[in-house]
Amino acid sequence: MGASKSEFFSEQQNELASLFKAISHPARVAIIEYLLKVDSCICGDIVNELPLAQPTVSQHLKELKNVGIIKGNIEGTAICYCLNPETMKKLENYFSGISNELKSKCC
Amino acid sequence: MGASKSEFFSEQQNELASLFKAISHPARVAIIEYLLKVDSCICGDIVNELPLAQPTVSQHLKELKNVGIIKGNIEGTAICYCLNPETMKKLENYFSGISNELKSKCC
DNA sequence: TTTGTTTATCGTAATATTGCAATATAAAAA
């Protein structure tokens, strides 16, 4: 074995897991933090900011884009990346929903 | 290589990535969902609920506990697990903080 | 002490992720 048994879980559970997996790497957390600071930037800016090679940054951006955490707009030869507010709101709502239901006590 | 270059990122970035990694698997999302529904339960209840063997569930619970997403209290031979409200609040605050800063537009 | 119950750990096979050099692609500039 070794493969995750994702087919046994709901679509929503798998989608949430995919979102969290996308931000489960410190480089991708750092990219989010940087995008929040500068509003938007191109891939090369992130390569200069992080201690990673260009193909590695490109790969991280692809994973963030695949799950909708960031958006990319073509601008000439460059691509302008920014955070996707809708996804951030979705994640905020997920945890606020849990927190609100958690008035109860532990065992 | 292959190992994540976590030593180049901040402690906070690594801690957030660890939290997200803990919930980046559909089984662990399902465990959170189940704990939210039943308030608290023992490991065996989760084994009955999920399509996974007991050692696998035990391993998933360990990962959730290591990062403080759940708490476990010994009750005789069993261990009673529940969600940790503080961690849920921390995650809610992380995303609401991002959402609030994101009034700006994309590129 | 022996038995039953519950959970954790070990060992291992299958699979997935990470990082980057090399290279390809695409569009603008010369």
Next chain:
DNA sequence: TTTTTATATTGCAATATTACGATAAACAAA
């Protein structure tokens, strides 16, 4: 057209994760 600039893709080695059978550990009850 050729060159430059910016990003993506390929291929591969190193490492990490996932799942579970077998087994151990811890405790209560008989």
